[in-house]
Amino acid sequence: MNLIKQLIIIDAQSDTPVYIQISNGFIQHIRQGRFKKGLKLPGSRKIATLLQVNRMTVVAALNELDAQGWIETLPRKGTFIKKILPLLTPGKITEETRVFTIADKTGFQYDEKRIIPIELSDFPPTDKxxxxxxxPDVRIAPTEQLIKTMRRLSKLAFQKKYLMYGGAQGTIMLRETLSAFLNETRGLPSSSENILITRGAQMGLYLAASIILKPGDVVIAGSPGYAAANLTFRQLGAKVIHLPVDDKGINIDTLEEICQRQKIKMVYVIPHHHNPTTVTLSSERRIRLLALAAKYKFAIIEDDYDYDFHYSSKPIMPMASLDRNGHVIYIGTFTKTLAPAIRFGFIVAPASFIRSATHLRKSIDTQGDSLMENAIAELYKDGTMAxxxxxxxxxxxxxxxxxxxxxxxxxxxxxxxxxxxxxxxxxxxxxxxxxxxxxxxxxxxxxxxxxxxxxxxxxxxxxxxxxxxxxxxxxxxxxxxxxxxxxx
Ligand SMILES: Cc1ncc(COP(=O)(O)O)c(C=O)c1O
Missing domain, CATH: 3.90.1150.10 (Aspartate Aminotransferase, domain 1)
Structure with a gap:
């Protein structure tokens, strides 16, 4: 078997792993007929001595040859070069295959214009x-605590199930913790069945609007307003009417006039720090808006994305906390308290609506990151979030x-x-x-x-x-x- 020593050359400087060099060497010489079909190979220990490499390297090379179909190991007989070798001549690479890329357009028809384009930004550059x-300033986000908590939870036997499929509504631990937090901080009388955990407020907006709206329905939103939400509503085929926003929020007088003239399906409000003008919807307007919703039977989406960050006084109670008739779908998010890329938010609504939203959510995104949901719940419970x-x-x-x-x-x-x-x-x-x-x-x-x-x-x-x-x-x-x- 000096042939092996003569023919298989190992280049210690090469970037190619040694076991691949050995298997490639064998393949080359089998192809050229120097190692004959049916030839019995010495054992891995012997080859390792001949080539002066570790035996495990030879084992890896033999495994590679076996996987590619060049050799076979017969029980109690040994390892042989196969009598029928794998295809020796590779498929011809034509000019066409060499320059092949995915087609620019699909080979079937679809209505491209139905999807309204939205600005797709990349992560921000760090040199500007x-x-x-x-x-928020992500440099102060409690990521260390979150990761530590996740690591701790992941070691607990009873938490392992949260790595499996299940829990499209969000884990019970996070929903219960959140409902206690919302009760305490905003007087929102929710229980875990009133909560769906989403990937941020945007998913909440999409789910809620998809359930409420049909093409042609009229939505009222502030002007200037939050472009991403308006786009979501238009994407669903709704007609968005913009109402002026002044220093007390959306103009309720104008809303009432519109309600008298036509059917309104939904009103979208950002009660704290309206995007973009940052004004807060006054208590008086909140109460009037609720009364109008009861009278004209429209839904209110209350997007309270920025509730936690009020500086001059305490934030104003959400409309959802006063709503006895089930008109308000309350949307919140952790992306401003944790970090925009830690995608967790929530919808609070009557339980039947939450069930529909959970079914819809499951068809887009089977479930959230359940173990991380529990870790976030822990951070609320142990006071880290506060x-x-x-x-x-x-x-x-x-x-x-x-x-x-x-x-x-x-x-x-x-x-x-x-x-x-x-x-x-x-x-x-x-x-x-x-x-x-x-x-x-x-x-x-x-x-x-x-x-x-x-x-x-x-x-x-x-x-x-x-x-x-x-x-x-x-x-x-x-x-x-x-x-x-x-x-x-
Ligand atoms: C008014 C408003 N709603 C919703 C969102 C979306 O938040 P999220 O990142 O939680 O999806 C934003 C984001 O800035 C926002 O300004």
Missing amino acids: LIFNDGF RHIKKSVNLYRERRDHLCKLLQTELGKHLSFDIPAGGMSVWTKFHKADLSIVAQRALKNGLIIRNGKDYDTDKVKYNSVRLGFASLNFNEQEKAVRILKTCL
Whole structure:
């Protein structure tokens, strides 16, 4: 078997693993007829000695040859080169196959225009400053505690079942914990059967709107308003009518006039820190809106995405906490308290609605990340979330004040804004400078700021943008405002 020693050459410098070099060597010499069909090979120990490699490396090479069909091992007889070898001539690679890529278009017809395109952003670059739309500072997210808790839970025998299929509504542990939290913080008299855990508020909006709306139905939303929600409603075939939003929220007088004229199926409100203008819907308007819902039998989607971040006073009680007639579908999210990419949110609604929403959710997304749902529940129970929310609120309040002061002193003559009572951004109107030009100039100077076009509902050009303060520390805010100043 000196032949093996002569023919199989191992290159210690090669990037190819040694066992692959050995199996390739065998294949090459079987093909060229130097190792004959039916030849009995020595044992792995012997080959290892001949090639001066570890026996396990030879075993791996023989396994590879076996898997590819070049050798066979016969019980109590030994290992042989196969009499019938695998196909020796590979399929001809034509020019066509060499340049093959997936087709640009499907080979079948579908209505591409039915899907309304939405802005698909990538993760933010780390080499630029960003005035985002009002997102939390992920650098302070309690990810360590979350991961530690997940690790601890994953070791407990009774938690193993949460790695299996099941629980499309969300784990009972999270739903019970959340319902206690919502009762305590917002007076929301929910129980676990009134809650569906979703992947963020956006999934809640989609599920709720899909259940409520039929094509052609009329939805009322604020103007300026939250583009992603309006798009979801339009995607479902609804007609969206925009109502003006002033410093107390959506205009209820105008809503009543519309209700008198036509059938309204649903009203979409963002009660705290309306996106984009950051105003809070007043208590008086909340009560009037509930009364109108009872009178005209429409649904209210109450998207309270930003409830936890109110700085000047306590947040106002949700309409869902006062709703005795089942008109309000309450939507919340953990993406602002934890991090946008930790995708957990919830819907609170009458149990029958939650059952429908759970069935629908299951057909899009079998279930959530159940073990992580339990870990989040633990963070609520052991006080981590309460501490984190308190810390974030204090930090963001300071950051809001710092940015507002900077905007006033450095850029006061170019823009105007109201100090927001909560949320994570300042709704800023630029006076003369065209925001799209400012945004282009800022980008060249290392600052990302939106051009404001997303907020222009019904062709009204607001020339305004949300300047997110929560995710920028004082230094970063100062640098960003300096850049903005040079661009103006
Ligand atoms: C008003 C409003 N609703 C819903 C969402 C979506 O939140 P989530 O990331 O939880 O889906 C956002 C995101 O910023 C928002 O501003």
